[in-house]
Amino acid sequence: MTKAVFIDGEVGTTGLQIRERLQGRDDIRLISLPEAVRKDRAARLDAFAEADVSILCLPDPAVHEVAPDLKAMGARVIDASTAHRVDPDWVFGFPEMAKGQRAAIAGAQRVSNPGCWSTCAIALIRPLVAAGIIDPAHPPAISGVSGYTGGGKAMIEEFESGKVAGSFLYGTGQAHKHLPEIRTHGLLDRVPVFVPSVGHYAQGMAVAAELELGRDGIAAAEAALAEAYAGEAFVAVVPAAADQPRVMPQRLNGTNRLELSVHGNPETGAATLVAVLDNLGKGASGAAVQNLNIMLGIEEGRGL
Ligand SMILES: NC(=O)C1=CN([C@@H]2O[C@H](COP(=O)(O)OP(=O)(O)OC[C@H]3O[C@@H](n4cnc5c(N)ncnc54)[C@H](OP(=O)(O)O)[C@@H]3O)[C@@H](O)[C@H]2O)C=CC1
Numbered sequence: 001m002t003k004a005v006f007i008d009g010e011v012g013t014t015g016l017q018i019r020e021r022l023q024g025r026d027d028i029r030l031i032s033l034p035e036a037v038r039k040d041r042a043a044r045l046d047a048f049a050e051a052d053v054s055i056l057c058l059p060d061p062a063v064h065e066v067a068p069d070l071k072a073m074g075a076r077v078i079d080a081s082t083a084h085r086v087d088p089d090w091v092f093g094f095p096e097m098a099k100g101q102r103a104a105i106a107g108a109q110r111v112s113n114p115g116c117w118s119t120c121a122i123a124l125i126r127p128l129v130a131a132g133i134i135d136p137a138h139p140p141a142i143s144g145v146s147g148y149t150g151g152g153k154a155m156i157e158e159f160e161s162g163k164v165a166g167s168f169l170y171g172t173g174q175a176h177k178h179l180p181e182i183r184t185h186g187l188l189d190r191v192p193v194f195v196p197s198v199g200h201y202a203q204g205m206a207v208a209a210e211l212e213l214g215r216d217g218i219a220a221a222e223a224a225l226a227e228a229y230a231g232e233a234f235v236a237v238v239p240a241a242a243d244q245p246r247v248m249p250q251r252l253n254g255t256n257r258l259e260l261s262v263h264g265n266p267e268t269g270a271a272t273l274v275a276v277l278d279n280l281g282k283g284a285s286g287a288a289v290q291n292l293n294i295m296l297g298i299e300e301g302r303g304l
């Protein structure tokens with residue numbers, strides 16, 4: 001039977017990408033609002049009521065504004081924003097994160113999609129905390145590079161108009177909006193140090209977590225990650241050679257994959273955990289479609 005889906009914010013960066021992934025499907029009917037009323041509260045409430053699942057692709061303030069109505073209506077929702085990622089009333093939409101997470105998403109009313117940076121960081125850190133390889137009181141430092149589409153329409157305009165001519169570091173004040181979810185879902189006792197950057201290219205992300213693992217720890221970390229994601233279609237541990245000598249952030253563009261690799265120097269024990277994904281794929285829109293499929297009881301990889 002066809003399921004009705006409403007993408008609130010469907011002309012934004014994430015919304016457009018979700019629509020592209022859904023519009024050719026015969027099992028999904030998209031509810032779309034005319035341009036003149038796409039921000040109209042009454043029209044949106046009608047669309048939420050009609051939909052089997054709605055996907056919020058809005059800035060955080062717009063999500064906070066509409067969330068009480070959605071709860072009162074008992075609507076099933078996926079939120080792509082940062083608003084609810086550590087809210088216990090919402091299920092964290094990272095099915096591969098832990099045993100039982102997929103089932104929790106399948107039965108959830110409200111699912112919060114992870115952030116792109118945090119998908120990478122949590123995927124690398126959580127299994128190693130669980131295995132006793134990372135001390136939750138001493139998290140690794142995290143760094144990375146994203147394409148500018150990660151900043152949505154506003155940042156795309158800055159780059160494509162030439163206002164921003166190069167690449168830059170940011171988050172140096174250690175208050176990045178993904179830190180709470182990395183701490184919570186990474187099973188950490190404290191927030192890690194995190195310095196992201198934006199590169200002068202559109203799409204694709206690479207993240208590194210740097211830490212001391214000791215002489216035997218590098219192989220142990222790789223084994224623990226491989227065990228955690230064994231059998232997963234979209235998350236895999238790949239040989240370090242796949243990401244050496246240069247880690248290329250664009251190499252998974254157009255896919256819903258997240259690939260992890262463990263690098264380091266066994267002589268010194270210094271290690272780099274690496275994650276690569278498409279920030280608009282497994283980092284946002286692909287992940288939202290995967291969660292939608294799970295919530296609707298459809299084969300998880302459909303359309304991905
Ligand atoms: N870009 C990415 O890689 C990722 C984004 N996200 C999250 O997804 C959400 C959307 O981000 P993104 O797509 O990048 O942002 P964009 O700015 O590209 O798109 C947001 C869309 O929401 C619309 N909008 C704003 N306020 C309202 C409102 N009150 N009612 C209806 N529509 C509204 C905007 O309208 P208008 O076009 O008129 O401005 C715009 O089309 C954000 O919370 C972001 O943090 C999550 C993961 C990754």
Ligand SMILES: CC(=O)N[C@@H](CCC(=O)OP(=O)(O)O)C(=O)O
Pocket residue numbers: 080081082114115116117146147148149150151152155177178196197198
């Ligand atoms: C490159 C860039 O600026 N990326 C954004 C994160 C992507 C995004 O929109 O954040 P959410 O996943 O939390 O919604 C940032 O760091 O603020």
